[in-house]
Amino acid sequence: MTLNIWLNRTYATNYWFLQMLRSNPDNTPVRLFATHTDETSPVLQAADVTQIEPRLSGDAYVDWALTFCQQHAIDVLLPGKEMLAIAQRAAEFAAIGVHVLASPAASIALLDDKDATYASASALGVPVPPWRTAQGADAFVDAVASLRAELEADEVVCIKPLQGVGAEGFRILDDSVASLDDLLAAPAHKIRTDEVAFALERAAAAGRELPTFMVLPYMASPEISVDCLSTPFGETLAALPRAKSGRKRTFLDDEPRAVEIAHRMVDSYQLAYLTNTQLRWWRGELALLEVNTRPSGGLYAASLTGLNLPWAAVRLAMDGTYPVLEPQLGHSFVSVDTVVSLPAAVEAPVTNLNPLRTAEPLVTGRTLADVV
The missing domain is CATH 3.40.50.20 (Rossmann fold)
Structure with missing residues (x-):
């Protein structure tokens, strides 16, 4: 067949x-x-x-x-x-x-909204960074000022749309004056607070619908992305934590907290088949960045662990069975x-x-x- x-x-x-x-x-x-x-x-x-x-x-x-x-x-x-x-x-x-x-529609809708995700995850006891939401220039400026008052002097603020894919709309707020070194460096996702406010003012004046932004601290690397396979009822069958730092990627065999948080998200929202939980470090502990109710763009790298997660998900959907999943973690790699x-x-x-x-x-x- x-x-x-x-x-x-x-x-x-x-x-x-x-x-x-x-x-x-x-x-x-x-x-x-x-x-x-x-x-x-x-x-x-x-x-x-x-x-x-x-x-x-x-x-x-x-x-x-x-x-x-x-x-x-x-x-x-x-x-x-x-x-x-x-x-x-x-x-x-x-x-x-x-x-x-696909996961249940209610879970997809909730986790597609970063504000709702943080509020819900926090209620579950999952660590999340402090955050604000803002729509429009005045609300944005107020949100940035409010969050900065809560942060330490060396902690940086970033923004991203409430709903979005990947790094679309992500910016680090940097109000310092650009130097020659900045101009000669590789492009960075940086922007001044007043530039964001001005762009929002112009868009509002033109009658455009304004997105809602998340305002939150820029959390430290390495980012850890946990690729998960689970049953239609949210039982985790495999969780592969993959750390990203610069070009290097590593399947971690020594970060059980990342796997624990991913399990909690999958179980709590009955996430099904292939999903991805992203984490970063906030003040010394792993905190939730976001949850994707779809397979990650880097899922293909899971082949280095000996698992074929796409096929396991198909078997799970077709007949409820899946192979014995014993990933070989510890591999480091780069993508080309x-x-x-x-x-x-x-x-x-x-x-x-x-x-x-x-x-x-x-x-x-x-x-x-x-x-x-």
Whole structure:
């Protein structure tokens, strides 16, 4: 039996996620589907069947996704785009035989809101840094002043949108005057407080909807990202803590507190399948940075531990089973870029068999890492 597995619009590094599904340890035949609004997405080049997505959102997008699943007899869907909307209608996918790899909709909604996440996690006893929220220039200036009054002189303030992906919208507030060394240094995510306030004032004057920002201390490195596999009911089956400091990445075998916090988040919110908990150091202890109710962009590195988490999640969804998971931690590695060839441009975006699948087998995600 060939499994039809679909990843809708997602980020580029899931190119390797698809490779891990194709080279699954059970040697199960898979037919991989990928859709995206950008025809140059590397993910499209790793799939067997590709299609350009329509520019829809909300229920209209979910309606399209349901039709896509029916047309292509999809067995498993890992949603990226519109994850919440899809999770809210998961019963409709189940009714047509589609297993959706997503957490409960209520948990996705809560954890997508950083303010709600911090408030809820704090109530659970999970350490979080002090924070403020602000919408608009005046509220932003007040929030920054209020937080700075609570911090030590050498502690730095940063901001990020209440909802966002990755480092989008993240800035470190630095009100010092720029020096020549600053100008000659590599680009940094720094901005002055008055520049942020001015940008918000101009946006408000132009009638634009203003985002709400989190204002919080910039927590110390190394950042620890814990990739988790769990049952549909929030039972953690694997938790792989991966520390990031500069270019170096390390799968930690000596940081049980990181695993403990990740377990607490997965269990408390009944997170399902593949999720990611991010932590940083705040005044000497690990504190929550955020929780992603999706697999992390760096999940492919988990292959260095001997685990194929994408395939384990598919098996879990399809028949409730999973392999014995005994990760080999302690590996350090760095990531390097690779080259993904693009096919000749087509005049109209249509569903097609990916021509790259007739070429030589693509390399596995392991080649992206140099063990040191």
